[in-house]
Every structure is written in C-alpha cells, then in structure tokens.
Amino acid sequence: MSALTDQRPWGHYTVLADEADHKVKRIVVQPGKRLSLQRHQQRAEHWYVVKGEALVTLDGSEKNPQRWQCRGYSNPYKASDRKHRL
Numbered sequence: 884m885s886a887l888t889d890q891r892p893w894g895h896y897t898v899l900a901d902e903a904d905h906k907v908k909r910i911v912v913q914p915g916k917r918l919s920l921q922r923h924q925q926r927a928e929h930w931y932v933v934k935g936e937a938l939v940t941l942d943g944s945e946k947n948p949q950r951w952q953c954r955g956y957s958n959p960y961k962a963s964d965r966k967h968r969l
Contacts, residue, residue, distance in 0.1 A: 922966045940968045
C-alpha cells in the first residue's frame with residue numbers, strides 16, 4: 884500500500900497504516916493553525932508530538948489550554964470521548 888497524503892487548510896496528513904483495528908497518520912500542522920474541535924465515542928486517539936510545541940484544547944475550553952514544549956518525542960494526551968483539538 885502506498886501512503887495517502889491529504890492537504891488541509893491547517894497543513895496535511897499522511898496515512899501510514901490503515902488496519903481493521905487501528906489507523907496511523909502523520910499529521911503536520913502549520914504554525915498558527917489548528918485542527919477542528921472533535922469528539923469520538925467509538926475510538927481513542929494517541930498523539931505523539933515529534934517537533935515543536937503543541938497547544939491542546941480539551942472539553943472545548945480554550946481559557947486554560949494545556950501546553951507542551953516538546954524536545955524529541957512527547958505524548959501529551961490520549962483523547963477518548965472528550966472534545967479535543969491540537
């Protein structure tokens with residue numbers, strides 16, 4: 884299977900693996916951009932920030948966002964049944 888890359892207004896993603904029980908994507912978010920606010924009831928997401936800084940919004944609250952300064956690999960959050968975005 885060849886990798887599928889899709890361009891979005893916030894950057895792009897590449898599907899690295901698409902199996903029956905999981906999907907792996909490499910997501911590149913451009914500086915100053917963000918993903919849409921999401922909530923998933925049937926799946927969990929595991930994020931690994933490889934480079935830069937991630938501003939994470941949980942449960943729709945941007946008043947007190949959690950911020951991670953990343954050096955190397957970092958796993959800021961595992962989203963499951965909560966509103967979230969990077």
